[in-house]
Amino acid sequence: MSAPKIITREELDRLLWGAADILRGTTDAADFKNHILSLLFLKRLNDVFLERRQEIIDEYVKSGKPEDQATEFAEDPDEYGRGSYYIPLKARWAELMKIPENRAEEIDIALQAVEDENGDIFNGILTSVRFNDERRFGGNAKDLDAFMQRLLTHFANIPLGNHNLIDPDILGESYEYLIDRFADGAGKKGGEYRTPPMVVRTIVELLRPQEGMRIHDPTCGTGGMLIGCGRYVEDHGGNPKNITLTGQEKNYSTWAIAKFNMLLHNFPDGKVELGDTIVSPKFEEGGALQSFDRIIANPPFSLREWHGVEADQDTGKVDSKKVKERWQNDSFRRFHRGIPPTTKGDTAFLQHMIEVCNDRGMVGVVLPHGVLFRGGAEAAVRKALLQEDLFEAVIGLPEKLFYGTGIPASILILNKNKPTEREKHVLFIDASAEGFYHEGKNRNSLRWEDILRIVSVFNAWAKPDRLPEAVEQLSQSWIDGYEQHRNIQLERSPNNELRELVNNRFDNELVKVQEAQKVVKEWFQADHPGGRTSLEKFANVVPLAEIEQENDFNLNISRYVDTSDPPPQLDVKAELKKLRKLEEKRDTAEQQMNQLLAELGYEE
Incomplete structure (x- = not known):
């Protein structure tokens, strides 16, 4: 038996979004998301079922049972559990691929069959969408059938069994x-x-x-x-x-x-x-x-x-x-x-x-x-x-x-x-x-440094002496989490090429954490006009008495955190000195102009 194909997160993202590309133009995102996600789930159930089915057959054959009897035992729903579920014959992907027409109706029947077989787990969720709806998928039965065939074929080429995923978390x-x-x-x-x-x-x-x-x-x-x-x-x-x-x-x-x-x-x-x-x-x-x-x-x-x-x-x-x-x-x-x-x-x-x-x-x-x-x-x-x-x-x-x-x-x-x-x-x-988020074209987003800044200040209770350690601890916890998943994926990587991909991906993630840590440290140490610190412009711990007595229980953030810089302090002596120099230049220019006018006969 050949080794199962191992799929990475990036490849899985691309393949799954490819299913949405098939439907784009026939319906809007609010509609087709439910159909794509339902097919994804059905294919996942199928692939895990097939893995477990083969395990059952192998176990019985190893115990001395004939293969045909072992195969018969593998059709017992009670043999399934621990994340695998029995899939009735009519709902198996290979059977759906054989259907010559009315595929949308057969998909609906398949989803209902799985739900009926595993009602305590899937009650109501597999039948929350209806595929057999011509109005939603192109307007006629022929187009509907064509769309369903393309979707079935697309998902047939996406391996979603436990043995196919480089990390159990990537499917989620x-x-x-x-x-x-x-x-x-x-x-x-x-x-x-x-x-x-x-x-x-x-x-x-x-x-x-x-x-x-x-x-x-x-x-x-x-x-x-x-x-x-x-x-x-x-x-x-x-x-x-x-x-x-x-x-x-x-x-x-x-x-x-x-x-x-x-x-x-x-x-x-x-x-x-x-x-x-x-x-x-x-x-x-x-x-x-x-x-x-x-x-x-x-x-x-x-x-x-x-x-x-x-x-x-x-x-x-x-x-x-x-x-x-x-x-x-x-x-x-x-x-x-x-x-x-x-x-x-x-x-x-x-x-x-x-x-x-x-x-x-x-x-x-x-x-x-x-x-x-x-x-x-x-x-x-x-x-x-x-x-x-x-x-x-x-x-x-x-x-x-x-x-x-x-x-x-x-x-x-x-x-x-x-x-x-x-x-x-x-x-x-x-x-x-501004500066505490990534500014996008249509929608803004938080970055790692923004989360690190907020959570570290919360953990340090906005105390300057505690903040560096809070930043270090939180950053390290993220690094530890990444290393944990790196090790899982390296253990499941069958070749050096895939191991290199895994290492490159996690190296890039670690760089993001290190860059976030650097940004927050530089922000914390930055100088501001008037001598105020970055932390003072970002956060403030306020007694309840002040909130009650001075603000009547109003929690408007701007009442407690002043993000503005004070106006620059005016050095009166220095400014007067500049003024005197400007006056001297003015007087000199005026004398030169008067002399020139006199030479030209415009003044007596």
């Missing part, structure tokens, strides 16, 4: 690469299901999830934040299987993608529920909300329909009194600090997250800046949370970071178990200024 990484590409193409719609990966990385680094923790995302989209927490645990030497990942997502197709994502990242025990977190939270027991060690989220900004109250049919408006009446009686008592405004759900999600956070837990959430300073009910919620000493950090992000919106946002870190030195204080960081 490539899956997220596809989601990012689709989110970019979907524009505003992309923001409904996807948070930029570097923003996710920033929040995960701030929360520092640990092995054994229960981690929850109440508005999980495609699951990227949960997976980021799992990867963090793995990269820091923990067992990612020894964490609990849970999430809830309202959009059906996005929920299905999140389920795929968890499975492809080897988190089969991750639990993602379908439903509205505010109206119908799924993670509750006996009438009480479950609690978690880490809550991480990027809820929809200022959601108008957060409350579930229908608008009046005549006026088209929602009655604020009905909203207040409904949520004053919330069975989970989430809004005792204040009922959120009828047209803005930001503090609804924030309060929900606080309620599901256990007594030693932390919350990391992305919210629009308005939450920091708006009045009314939101001000009451903000005041209560500050008086409870839950805010640990408020971090301002650059504009145009998120898919589909240009408004700047903030990361809020809340902590029910703040270290003693952080009690009764809040750290403010303004990471929105």
Whole structure:
């Protein structure tokens, strides 16, 4: 038997995006992403099934069974598990390739068959899209068949078994690469299901999830934040299987993608529920909300329909009194600090997250800046949370970071178990200024140095004497994670050519970390007009008393972090000296001019 083909992350990205190229022009990104991702998942299930099937046959043959009997045993669904699933004959890729016509219908049947066979795992996710839809794929049966044949053939040439992947993580990484590409193409719609990966990385680094923790995302989209927490645990030497990942997502197709994502990242025990977190939270027991060690989220900004109250049919408006009446009686008592405004759900999600956070837990959430300073009910919620000493950090992000919106946002870190030195204080960081992000044509992004700067300042609690060590420790943790994955991939590389590719890739990643470290160190040591330091212009630890007494619980970052440089100090003596010299030159020029005029007869 020949050795399996080993595929790298870069090659897998290229091959998977090639499937999207087949459909481009027939439908938009918001539609075809679900079909591409479903076929990717079906092909992955097929290839892992075939690997496990061969293992079963080999095991029985080795034990003395005839090959035909061993092959028969390999058709027993109970023989499959530990990441492999039984695939019925009609859903196997080789059978789909034989179909002469009506291929879209047969793909739908295949997905249904796999779901029926493994309903406890795949319930509802494989049938979340429909392939047999002529209107979506070219307008007639012939064109539809042609598209399906091209897709089947394309995926047939992409090996997705466990033995084909140079690192178990690359399939999940490539899956997220596809989601990012689709989110970019979907524009505003992309923001409904996807948070930029570097923003996710920033929040995960701030929360520092640990092995054994229960981690929850109440508005999980495609699951990227949960997976980021799992990867963090793995990269820091923990067992990612020894964490609990849970999430809830309202959009059906996005929920299905999140389920795929968890499975492809080897988190089969991750639990993602379908439903509205505010109206119908799924993670509750006996009438009480479950609690978690880490809550991480990027809820929809200022959601108008957060409350579930229908608008009046005549006026088209929602009655604020009905909203207040409904949520004053919330069975989970989430809004005792204040009922959120009828047209803005930001503090609804924030309060929900606080309620599901256990007594030693932390919350990391992305919210629009308005939450920091708006009045009314939101001000009451903000005041209560500050008086409870839950805010640990408020971090301002650059504009145009998120898919589909240009408004700047903030990361809020809340902590029910703040270290003693952080009690009764809040750290403010303004990471929105020019130079603290990569400026793109349509959308900006955070770089490694930007994450390193933010997280190091948070870890050092903005103390200058602690910052160099914090930068060093965080950089080293990234390097250790890269080296861990380098070693995994080198062990799976069958030849020197592939090993060289692996080493080149990770060498490049390490260079990025080293460059980020250098940039942050130079930034920290830079001189500024007026003698202020870079750190002083970037962050400030503020006592709660100042926030209350001088700012009436307003958390607007600009009140606490002054990023401007003072006007230059005027040296009066030096300036007068310059003025006297200019006056002398003026007098000399005037004398010369008068003399010239006299010579020409213009003056007596």
